[in-house]
Every structure is written in structure tokens, then in C-alpha cells.
Amino acid sequence: MKSLDVKVWGVRKRNTKKSSYDVRWIVAGNVFSEQFRTKGLADHYRSKLLQATHGGEGFDTVTGLPDSMVEKAASMSWYAFALRYLAMKWPHAAPNTRSGINESLTAVTMALLDDRPGQPPEELIRKTLRNWAFVLPGPDERELPDDVANILSWVSKASRPLADLGDAALARAVLDSLRLKLDGTAAAAETVRRKRRTLVNALHYAVDLGEFKENPLTQIRWKKPKVAGEVDPRVVANPEQARALLTAVSYVGGYGRARGRRLVGLFACMYYGAFRPAEAVALTEADLKLPERGWGTALLNRTRPSAGKQWTDSGETHDDRGLKNRPAEEVRLVPIPPQLVVMLKQHLDTFGVAEDGRLFTNERGGVVGSSTYYRVWQEARALALPPTAVASPLAARPYDLRHSTLSTWLNSGVDPTEVAERAGNSVEVLLGRYAKCIDGRQEIANRKIEDLLNEYE
Template identity: 40%
Template structure:
């Protein structure tokens, strides 16, 4: 923060004669503290001293911390949006997951394209967007390939974005926020995408405040609302038990190695990343001859698909903690007899990867088998393709074109909805699903069937009891 003062005294220029050359030092005093700056030529020293004298003549305050006139301090502190965005990426990179890094880069790319000072000489927009996303806002790639800084898109972006100080203008900030509401194809962006990108923008500006480039976060002064985002699950995506079993049967017929994968989502409400992380040692299954017995799954983490450019390892996937949980957090989920049977079939027919992972890649391009040992987790493309085939095989034409179980993740929604509708207390469901109770009820409010009729019956019973009590009182008074 600037501490302005007018207690300033300028001294003369002092030459410093050395063995090879002479330098020149300008000395001045601000608030009783001596300052100095040394220059290689007398002309440069004179110019700097003249700027200090001009500031005094114009009645300009000096910054007591830096010793410079406020205008000069502001000039030296000038930083472009592009430079700050790169610095923000570098600050966040070591502590962010691969998916979060991608999210930051995506948001900063959208914002940077909206915060340019001109479109003159702008490279092809698609090429510029690619350079920003894959190089400028990816610390690992930017460090490994510094020569790309001389490419035309990188040079243009570095030279043609606004200064951070310009973000004090509400019009500029609003322009950036409005850019978050459309996609690269100029279509309306989803509310969740807008909210996510706005959060990145807000944090980037807060970092500018922390570094002293801005006096406050300008977003706080703007009346701009993020479009409402409904967190509620669309009940149209939720399958009933009969439909779920038909879908799992279709998977078993065409891709039996993934039947248990989808069964974990439907019977235990696991997220896909949690299923990919599952290992045999995490499965506490009853004895093979114990029919209709329940087991347990101990969840210890998730396996995220992030792409080779965004993770810290060499692969496209990385193991992380459970969602919104500490690194060593675990979660226990019951395994119903149906899930136990599916897991037993999987272990008997396909085994595990070298590290005990249950669901690993077993085929390569064009479905060709891969020679073991299998170690890489199943890819998103693979299980998504298998799920699309299962929907076509198990659902009617009308159901297949509807939102019903369109994504594998919808099996998790079906599981949580089933638990709630079966009367399992919300705190227990929240614990199994890895939610807070508030998020659980807010997300699945429209998927809880039968509760309305129960509530009406209880209200009617309450009203009936109250009415009966009043009649008895009236009779007593008449008597």
C-alpha cells in the first residue's frame, strides 16, 4: 500500500570514479530516509533527478516506502494482464491438481482474449487460443519449451493486453465477465462453466491485490451476477432398478470386463474416478459360499484423467485424494449382494493389474488385445463408448434418445436416489456418497419420490388431532 508524503529533499549528483568507468548516483531524502539510484551515464542521472524535481514542483506526493513519486512508482509497478496471468499460473501450479490446472488455463485463455488492447495484427484466433491454452498458461510446457516465446501468437499476446491498472475501470471488468458467458463457438456457456471461470478471474485479481498492483478487487465493486446454476439432479436421468439391471446385462454381454465397473457406480454410488482407483485390497467381500451377504468397499482416493501435459507424472492419469477430502481421508461404502457377485465374477474372469487395480486397459487401438501385465486404468473414452453401446442395446428408441442414463455418472445419481427413496436417513446417505447433508438434499431434492404424500398425511393427522382437541374443549365449556 502507498504511504504518501511531501517531506522530500533532493541532493546533487555524485560521480563515482572507478578504475574502468565513472557512474553517477542520484541521492534524495524521503521522510528522513536517504535514497539513491546509480546510473551509467550523467545524462541518465540528470533525467532521473529532473523527474524527481518536477514531481516536487507539481506538488506530487512521494511514496514513503519506495521513495519515488507516486506517478513514477505506479509506472514502475505496471504489469500487463498477460504477464500477471502467467505469474498467477506459476503460483497456483505446484499445489493444483491436473484438472484444476486445465480449468485455470481455460479460464485465463477466455479472459485474455477479452482483455486485449487492439485486434490489429492479431494472429488467427484459433491459433492464438491454442498458444495461450497449451503454452502460455501451462507452466510445465512453458518451462520446457522457452523458444515458443518468440512465436508470433506468444509475442502478440505479450504485447497487446491491457495493464492491470486498467482493471480499475468497471467497464473493462464487465467486458471480461461478459466474455465468460459464451463459448469459443459463441454459444451460451453453462452456468457451472461461467461460475468456475469467474472464480479463476476473481482469484487472479486477488493475487494482483496481494502483490500490490491493485488496491482492491474490482469485481467486488461491480453489480454482475453469475447466471443461476441449479445443482439439482434432473430426475429424467435416473434409471429404475429394472432399467439399471438391463443396462448392466448389456455391458456384461458385450464388454464383460467392465460390468463390475458400472455396477460399482449403480450399487455403491461411486464416482468414475473412485472406481478407477479401486484395488482388490479395498474390497472386503464375504466368502464365496455366503449367498446374499453384504460386503464393504474402502475408498482411499480417486484416479483422474488429466492429460500428459497437465499432471506431474508421465501418464495421462494421476491418483488424487477423495473429492473435497484430505489426502489421507477414506470412505466406507456398503457393497450389496448384487455388487459382491459382480466383483467376484470380475476377479475370477479378469483378475487385476500388477498393483491390484481392478479396472485396467486390456485392449489397444481398434479393440486389439494388449499383452499383459495390464497397468493403465481404463480410459474415459473406453468406458464411455461401452456405455453408449449398452444404452443402444438395453433401452427403447425413445429412452435412448432421452436424457435417461446418458452418462455413466448418472448411475451414481440413480444409486443415491434409490437410497433416499428407500428411507435411508439423509446423514447416512451423505456419508456413503461423500457429500455433506446440505449438498445431498439440495442436489437430490427432486429425486426423492413419495415424500410429498407422507408429508401431506402427517399434516392431515396433525390438523385432525388439533380439530378434535378444540371440539372437546367447546363441549366442556358448554357443559
């Protein structure tokens, strides 16, 4: 029997050993309640009750719920749900995010497969999920090779129900499976955390669909691996080392092919301007002001990160997007020192620009791929550094040039607010990331403490 005689009370905190929150409401004189671990969950549930009352829904006098809130038994397998989640996320996700979602959904799907007759090799299942299942258009929207269709048909039958993740022991086992690589060794902490974030987000979507009352993972105490948030000071090159590395880049590939020479300016942007690699790759002549003498400027507004053809809407290997973690049309004005002004002028005089105005291209005139400039950088390190330094983390990646610059600026006394603005970071992130790279902190602190103590002697 349904009734419109409904009153919803406010959220009430229960003072028990483990704090919890009650949502209470009355339907035709009958009192109902639900208990939640956090106030946020309780508020969310109460708001759904209020929405139903405002919408004129009748509440069942036995269950106390409107039809829109009657919890349904999970009607789909994890695999079917994962396809639905992917279709929801894909249109609004950046290419590299799509790749990360694909990787995460593949890992969880592998962990939620039952043993069934005719099981294909695990490596083949994983490859098929990565290349055919968790990309758009999905497997139901395109013609599949027979072997791929057979594998995905087996997966759809072997996939456990989504509702099984409501079992804490199984959910914990799935989380634990994310800690390991295919060879059984520990996965990188950031990889584990990224996969877990995707799973948590997917199960929030399952809550939105009414498959769970609350996210089942919130009930599990599972220790996330710690990710190093600070830059390793060992990667930071001093100005003399950085100049030697940039010089060595020009010798990579020999003079005739100019493989390294056409990338000297790219690496110089990372060092002298603290550009991110994807920002330097996207730099155009129109973005620059290069005076005859003194400082110039670069107006950064685009990035060209490597992503992979299957993840971009354009089908190109590189995405074309705005600045990292910024609105699409936001720009960043970066002053560039005279040394970089000279190097960019030399680059323009020698190599010109691509058809779209980009400064830096590969030998075929295309966008410079991360694998291309990484190989050049490794050869340059071997030319510029002694063997002990080559074997060390010193400037091991091109990105370490940016780390070196920001550390140098901070150590030279440049105001952190100005450094953060040029780098495109917040001050909090900047100081947190480079705390271990700032020299002299202990000496300054020791001197202040000593001066304070001397006042009382």
C-alpha cells in the first residue's frame, strides 16, 4: 500500500563506540530508519527521500520506500557493468585518462572471472580486453574477428555478478590483486592508486544506478601504497651539468641527420623556461616574443601529450589540448631568459617551423614523440656525464630538466609565488614537491633556533 503521508527528519548522530548517523522518516504513522557510517552518506540518502516526496511519489507502508529507492538486485555482471561505465566516462575523459581507465577495468575484470570450461590463456584474455572490449566504439558496436568474439563471449559468461563486490572478502581480494604486475612482482604505488581510484569511481556509478545502497569499498580498511610526492634531489642537475647535457644533445645522431640538433631547443625550453615536455612539443612561433636583446616571453596555451591512436578522438598519436589541470582556454605567460631567446632564434633560423607553426618536429616533420626525445636524451647523457653519473638518477628523464630549473629558482631566492606562476603550479604543490631540493633549509633553521636560545642565556 502506498501513502503520501510522509515526514523526513534531520540526520541524527548516534553516540556509540563507532560513530554512525541515522536517517529517520515516517510513512503513514510508521517509523523507518537507515544507519550510515558517515554524515555525507546519510545526507545523500535523506536528500533522495526528500526528492521523492517533492516529486509526489507514494511511499510503501511496509518497506517505507518509494519505487525509485527500492534497492534492486544487481541485474548485470561486472563485465557488463564495466562496459556501461566505460561508455559513460569515455566522451569526457582525456586520452591518457581513457588509457588508464582501460588498464584498470581490465585488471579488475581479470580478478572477477570464474573458472569455466574453454577458458582461453590469461594473456590472450587480457590483450583482448585491452584492445577490443574497453575501447570505444565498444564490442557491441563494431564487427569483431571470430577469435576476439569468442573470447569476449567467454568473458561475459565467466564474469562474476557486480553484486559480489558487496562481499568484503572478495572486494579486498580484488584490491590486493591490483598490487601485483603480471610477473607477480609489486606494481608501482602510483599505478595501484590509479587503478583503485577507477574502481572506486566505477562503484560510485553503480550506486547512482541503484545497484548498491552505498559504495562497498568504503567499508573496507585497505592500506593504499604511499606515493612519493617530493622530487628526489638526486635527479636535479646544476647549471653546469645542464649546459653540458644540452651541448651533448646537439651531437646525437651526427651532424648530417641533425637528429639531436633539432631537439636542442626543445630541451632548452624544459630547462631555461621550466616547460613541461608536452608544452614544449606544442610550442609555436606565434607563441613567442624574441627580442634582439634581453628577456623574451612565451605564451603557453596548448599541450601535445603522447597518448596513442586508440585513445584520441582524432585518431592521432598525440592529443591536442589545453594546459594541464587548467580550463581549455587558459594561457600562461612565461618570461624566458636571454640564453633561451638566443637558442630559439638559432633553431628558427636553422629548421624553420612546421606547417602549423610548431617549432619542434621529428625528422619527417611530424609531432615529436616522447619515445623520440627520450632516446635522444639517453644518448646525450652518455656523452655528457661520467659513467658514475650516467648510472645515477641525475637528469635521468627529460622531465628532470624542469625539476632542475624550479629547484634552481627556489634556491636562488626567487619568490615561490612567482616560481609557481611560471611553472603553472600552486605554491602549495610547488613547495611540497621541491622541499627536499631547497638547499640551506637546515642551516637557516639551526641559526634561528640558536639565536632564540641565546636570548635566554
